[in-house]
Every structure is written in C-alpha cells, then in structure tokens.
Amino acid sequence: MSFGIMTAPMQVEYADIVRVWREADDVPELEHAWLFDHLMPIGGDPAGPIFEGWTLLSALAAQTRRLRLGLLVTSNRFRPPAMLAKIAATVDVVSGGRLDFGIGVGSRPGHPLARREYDGNGLPYLDTADAVERLDEACTVIKRLWTSGEPFDFEGRQIRLTGAFGNPRPVQRPHPPVLIGGRSAATLRLVARHADIWNIPGGDLDECVARSALLDRYCAEIGRDPAGITRSIHLPVESYERPEPTREAIGAAVAAGFGHVILSVPAPYPAGVARWVADELIAG
Numbered sequence: 001m002s003f004g005i006m007t008a009p010m011q012v013e014y015a016d017i018v019r020v021w022r023e024a025d026d027v028p029e030l031e032h033a034w035l036f037d038h039l040m041p042i043g044g045d046p047a048g049p050i051f052e053g054w055t056l057l058s059a060l061a062a063q064t065r066r067l068r069l070g071l072l073v074t075s076n077r078f079r080p081p082a083m084l085a086k087i088a089a090t091v092d093v094v095s096g097g098r099l100d101f102g103i104g105v106g107s108r109p110g111h112p113l114a115r116r117e118y119d120g121n122g123l124p125y126l127d128t129a130d131a132v133e134r135l136d137e138a139c140t141v142i143k144r145l146w147t148s149g150e151p152f153d154f155e156g157r158q159i160r161l162t163g164a165f166g167n168p169r170p171v172q173r174p175h176p177p178v179l180i181g182g183r184s185a186a187t188l189r190l191v192a193r194h195a196d197i198w199n200i201p202g203g204d205l206d207e208c209v210a211r212s213a214l215l216d217r218y219c220a221e222i223g224r225d226p227a228g229i230t231r232s233i234h235l236p237v238e239s240y241e242r243p244e245p246t247r248e249a250i251g252a253a254v255a256a257g258f259g260h261v262i263l264s265v266p267a268p269y270p271a272g273v274a275r276w277v278a279d280e281l282i283a284g
Contacts, residue, residue, distance in 0.1 A: 001254060003282050004032030005274065006072055006234065006264040010041045010050035017056070018063060020269050025064040029278035032068040032100065033060070034262055037075050038107075039117045046116075054087050061095035068098045072199065072234060072262060073181035075106030077123060077131060081138035082164055085145040089170045097171030100197065102179040103139070105131045105187060132186045134158040139178065139194040146175040179232065183211050191229065192218040197260060199232035202253060208233060209256050232260035240270055243280040250281060 005024055007017050017035075024030045037053040040046070053071045061069055069091075074084065084103075092099040107114035109125045118125060126134065137156040144152065145166035154161040170176050179197035180190060188211065191198045198215060200208050212231055219226040233253045237246050250261055263281060265273055 001259045001261070002031040003277075004030055004034060004068075004260075004262045005277060006034040006036070006262050007269070008043075008264065008267070009035050009053060009056055010038070011044040011048045012267045012269075013049075014051065014056075014059075016267065016269055017051075018060065020265070020273055021060050021064055021067070023272065024274035025067050027274045027278050029282045030067065030274060032070070032262070033064075034070055034072040034102070035060075037071045037073065037078065039078070039121055042113045054091065058091050058094050061091055061098065064095075064098075066098075068100050069095060070100040070102040070179065073102035073104040073179065076103055076135045076138050077106035077109075077118075077126060078121075081141045081159060082145060082161055082166075084138070085142040085166055088142070088176065089146060089166060089168060092170035092172060092176050093168055095171075097176075099170070099172070099176040100179050101142075101176045102181060102199070103135070104181040105135050105184075128186075130158060132184075132190065135180075135187075136190050136193070139180075139190065143175055143178075143194075146170050181234075183207075185214065188215045189218050191215055192222055192224055192226075195229055197230040197232050199234055199260075199262070202233050202235040202249060205249075205252055205256055208253075208258070212257060230260050231258045232262065233258040234262045234264060236264045237266060237277070237281070240273075240276065243284065247281050247284045 007020055021033055024033050035053045035057055041048050041050050088101050109115055109118045137159045141154055141159055146169055151163045151165040177196040179199055180195040181199040183200050216226040235249050
C-alpha cells in the first residue's frame with residue numbers, strides 16, 4: 001500500500017501549499033503528493049485565486065526531496081501533447097526522477113464549471129469520442145518523445161507532428177509511470193493499453209470495484225496482466241474534527257483492492273496537517 005495527499009491549488013496562497021508539501025516530505029507514511037489541473041476555480045469564490053498545475057508542480061519539485069509527485073490529473077484538452085511531454089520531462093529532471101505522470105481525457109466543456117475554462121482561455125471544444133481518441137494518441141506520442149533517440153513524424157487522426165524530438169529525456173527509464181484517471185469504459189480501455197496506475201474518484205465503492213473488474217476484462221482482451229496496473233483511489237478528507245468516516249472509507253477501499261490511496265486535504269490547512277493525516281487516518 002502507498003498513501004499520498006492532494007492539495008487543490010485554488011483559494012489558497014502559494015505559501016500554504018509549500019508549507020504542507022514540505023511537511024509531507026518529512027512524513028515517511030506519505031509517499032506521494034498531488035495537485036489538480038484546472039484553470040479557473042471549481043469551488044468557492046469563482047473569481048478567487050488558482051495556480052496553474054504544472055508550473056506549481058515544478059516549483060514544489062524543487063522544494064521537496066523524497067515525495068513522488070504529480071497532477072491528479074492533467075487535462076489532455078489543455079495542452080498540445082508534445083508541449084506536455086516537454087513540460088513533464090522538465091519536472092522529472094527538476095525532481096530528480098520523482099514524477100508520476102497523471103493524465104485524463106479532461107472535463108467535458110458542456111459542464112457549467114468547466115465551460116468557462118474553455119471560453120475564458122480560448123480552448124477548443126472536443127466531443128467525447130474525439131477527446132478519448134486524442135488521449136490515446138497523446139499517450140503514444142508522449143511516451144515516444146520520452147524514449148526516442150531520433151526525430152520522428154506522427155500522423156494520427158487527432159495529432160500530427162513533423163520532426164518531433166524530446167531532449168532532455170526524463171530521468172526515469174524508460175519513462176515516468178503513467179497514471180490515467182477516469183471511470184468510463186472508453187477511458188478504461190486506454191488504461192489497459194497505456195497506464196501503470198489507474199485512479200478513480202471514491203464515492204460509490206461498489207461502482208469502483210465494478211470498474212476495476214471491467215479494467216481486468218479489457219486487459220485480458222489485449223493480453224496484458226491486470227496485476228501490472230496499480231489500482232488507485234482518490235478520497236476526500238471530510239473533516240479534521242471527525243477522522244472516523246475517512247478512516248473507514250480508507251479501510252474499505254484498501255480491502256477492496258485499492259492499494260494506492262490519495263487523500264484530498266481541504267483548505268485552510270491546519271498546522272501539522274501532514275502529520276495529522278499519518279497519525280489519524282493512515283495509522284488508524
């Protein structure tokens with residue numbers, strides 16, 4: 001089992017997140033830490049502050065020494081894949097090889113909270129089928145940019161590259177672990193094909209278990225051992241005053257086969273929050 005924390009980089013100050021991550025870096029029970037990838041707040045004051053995920057991740061990579069780190073998860077709709085490969089390789093170098101590369105299809109533009117991210121940043125709309133196909137091609141391209149010793153061309157339905165080449169390469173060989181987040185059947189087929197870790201938001205644990213079984217089936221269809229994909233779940237910390245419900249949710253998720261647990265800690269962060277997570281939730 002491995003445990004980590006997630007700090008949503010919105011409605012908080014930079015110094016608050018740095019404090020939590022530095023503390024978590026000294027708490028051995030916590031093995032990984034995560035941000036999310038949104039461009040406008042999805043909770044609280046809609047005009048409040050929110051930091052760009054990859055830029056902040058690079059800064060935090062430079063200020064930690066042990067934690068594995070990543071975004072839960074990168075929206076594949078926000079950045080061209082070759083640029084994303086370069087950004088991720090840079091973070092892996094800055095961190096000394098501690099990146100877990102989290103990616104997903106991205107929020108549907110039709111959702112009201114997501115729609116303004118697209119409108120406000122001039123991002124193109126993709127229907128679901130095109131977005132899933134683009135993620136498939138992006139994973140192929142990104143891995144190739146991380147590993148290829150020669151420039152290459154790529155001609156896909158969604159992505160076209162000429163003379164693509166990545167240097168420097170990531171520190172990790174052959175490349176950073178790929179985490180794909182999502183629950184749809186189409187996304188799970190991509191998990192079977194591309195991912196080392198699969199993450200699903202918690203909530204209805206029976207549904208999470210059913211999705212995990214579906215992933216097993218998709219792995220079998222392509223001849224992949226499903227045990228080669230780590231099952232990860234994202235659980236919210238509901239209350240600092242009442243840890244029992246979160247502790248019970250962790251126990252149930254672990255018993256159901258989810259050995260990679262990410263705990264989302266809400267702001268404002270109390271002093272010693274990382275140690276509190278270890279003592280009250282993980283040890284408990």
